[in-house]
Amino acid sequence: MSDEWIDVSKKQDGGVKKKILQAAPESAEGPPPEGYEVTAHYTGTLAKDGSKFDSSLDRGVPFKFTIGQGMVIRGWDEGFASMKVGEKAMLEITPEYGYGDGGSPPKIPPNATLHFEVELLGFNEKQKEKWEMTPEERLVRAKKLKTEGTDLFQQKKFSEAVSKYEDAANYSVDEGISGNAVPEEERELYVSCWSNAAMCYIKTKDWPEAVRASSSVLEIDSEAKNVKALYRRGLARMNMGLLKEAKADLMAAYEVDENSKDIRKALAQLKEAIVENKKREKAAFGGFLGKVDMYGDKKGLIVPNAKGDNPHVYFQIKHGDEDLGRIVMQLYKDITPTTAENFRLLCTGEKGEGKMGKPLHYKGCTFHRIIKDFMLQGGDFTNGDGTGGEAALPAVQKDENFSIKHTKEGLLSMANSGPNTNGSQFFITCRDTPHLDGKHVVFGHVVEGLDIVRKMENVKTGASDKPDVDVIIADCGEMPSDYKP
CATH class of the missing domain: 1.25.40.10 (Tetratricopeptide repeat domain)
Known part of the structure; x- marks a missing residue:
């Protein structure tokens, strides 16, 4: 470690100074040539008070940029051009080599001198697109x-x-x-x-x-x-x-x-x-009337909305700029009350902001995975790729029950990554999917707009079944209590 500041700016005007915190090994590669892709970790602070404004270490993901191409502030281009792989250093960057008299609100004020503690992890010739x-x-x-x-x-x-x-x-x-x-x-x-x-x-x-x-x-x-x-x-x-x-x-x-x-x-x-x-079909439907006991203790078929008071919610769907129309869904409050209420709350957005700092609301959320003749999956309003989402009701995490089976198109079911891992992600079936029974909780069905579901099912998709053009829940909410499909 050295206490000496070295001027590493090209003009030698003091705009970029470097203090080595950990020298690179003797055999280390570097410095990186212009046009190469650099991989680094950094923590940025304001020189005047030491307050941190950004850090790749906090995110746990190294930062990558192409050196000398103006992708980053000038101080970074010139500072990293003086380093070797494995070197850790402190860069002091004046406003002229940083964010100038405009700063970068709200964290970096105008005319701020910046300190970056950086580590060069590696560099490679950038692959052509x-x-x-x-x-x-x-x-x-x-x-x-x-x-x-x-x-x-x-x-x-x-x-x-x-x-x-x-x-x-x-x-x-x-x-x-x-x-x-x-x-x-x-x-x-x-x-x-x-x-x-x-x-x-x-x-x-x-x-x-x-x-x-x-x-x-x-x-x-x-x-x-x-x-x-x-x-x-x-x-x-x-x-x-x-x-x-x-x-x-x-x-x-x-x-x-x-x-x-x-x-x-x-x-x-x-x-x-x-x-x-x-055999399963025969057990389920063979001799059906003889198995329903109206007066005994045996349970008959579970029929959703027997009392007629299940809530209904809607999605207004867009495919890019094209308005596809409205889908209305009945939620099985009588069979899966917690799961249904979780979904209703996410449709209305009435719970406000979640723990991840995002609104607990499906509005603006995409269907990130669409597989023709299978299902449409959405509900990841935090990451948008199937890796995120957040429940409105924590209790929904546990699989409520598997009373309703995946017997037809238009069913609403919870997407998960295994038993008792429910959150906000869901899917709409495009056909019967019996292999999902006992693994995913069915909690509602489409009562209006199956034609919209079929349009969504047929959009063009690419890698990981993601639509080439976003399919978006442009608006959503709860239908009036007197709504009848």
């Missing part, structure tokens, strides 16, 4: 990503591998190209990457994503009989309870390769699943 690459450069990048994915797959790091495979598939073609538009010379690489991605999703039992990845292969006419893609999509559909669709895929795969042990095993499992499904 896809749109900057020639077709040859794209293919080189795609092949490299595929190789990295295969290495990760062999290490059984399936979640990391699938990201590499999907990136490789996307780099192998021009932006927005898929299906029959994939050029012949790029098709083999594109198909193998999506096929490998499907295998990764099978390994992690992410069945909807396995269907999506396999379909990316099968939507190409020349790959309609791709046996691996048919088998993997059939296996995924079977595990989703989509038995009819699974049978079509697996039989098509069997016609191509009737000697495959994997396909024959899957068909045997499918046959058992169909038999079990028929």
Whole structure:
């Protein structure tokens, strides 16, 4: 550690001074050349009183920027250009090299001298963006990503591998190209990457994503009989309870390769699943009238809204700038009172701000995941990507009951990451989804606007089933008490 301030500004005018807190190792790389991507940690304070205004350490995520490109304040560009990897230093930056006479309200006042305690973690030559690459450069990048994915797959790091495979598939073609538009010379690489991605999703039992990845292969006419893609999509559909669709895929795969042990095993499992499904249907509906005892102690069917006083809420849906219309939903207050009330409160926003500093309100929230013929998922109003959200009622975290099954389209059900992990995220079914029974709490259904649900179901989606153009809850609230669907 040194107490000496060194002027590291290009003009040597004292605009950027550095004090080394921890010297870099002797063999350390650096300084980073202009145009390279720098990775660093920092904590920023005001020189006059030491008050902290920002820190990457508080967020737990290193900061990245391209040096010498004007992406950051001038003092950072010139300060980091004097450092080596592993070095920790204090930078003193005058207003002329910082935020000037305007400051950066509300935390940085005008004409403020700043201190940044920084650590250079590393630097790399910045990769070209896809749109900057020639077709040859794209293919080189795609092949490299595929190789990295295969290495990760062999290490059984399936979640990391699938990201590499999907990136490789996307780099192998021009932006927005898929299906029959994939050029012949790029098709083999594109198909193998999506096929490998499907295998990764099978390994992690992410069945909807396995269907999506396999379909990316099968939507190409020349790959309609791709046996691996048919088998993997059939296996995924079977595990989703989509038995009819699974049978079509697996039989098509069997016609191509009737000697495959994997396909024959899957068909045997499918046959058992169909038999079990028929047994369940018979148990549920066979001799139904004879099982309902109006005068005995046995319970009959659970019928929502028997008293006619369940609340109704609405979503006003937009797809980009297009107003799709209104969806009205009945909430099963009589069957799932806590879950229904949690959802109602999030529709009205009457609870105000949550612990995360965001309004407990669905207004402005997106449907971050839409899978055709399966479901529409939303409710993450904190992060918008399925990793966040917050309950209006903490008690909703516990699975209330599984009395209502996923028997049709238009049902409202809680999204979760496992037992008793409910919050604000939910999904609307696009069909019957029996594989979700006993895992997700059904708490309502769409009474008006199923046509809107179907429009949402058919929007174009990209990676992670996120709509290419945001599907937004533009407004929401509770319907009048005298509302009748």
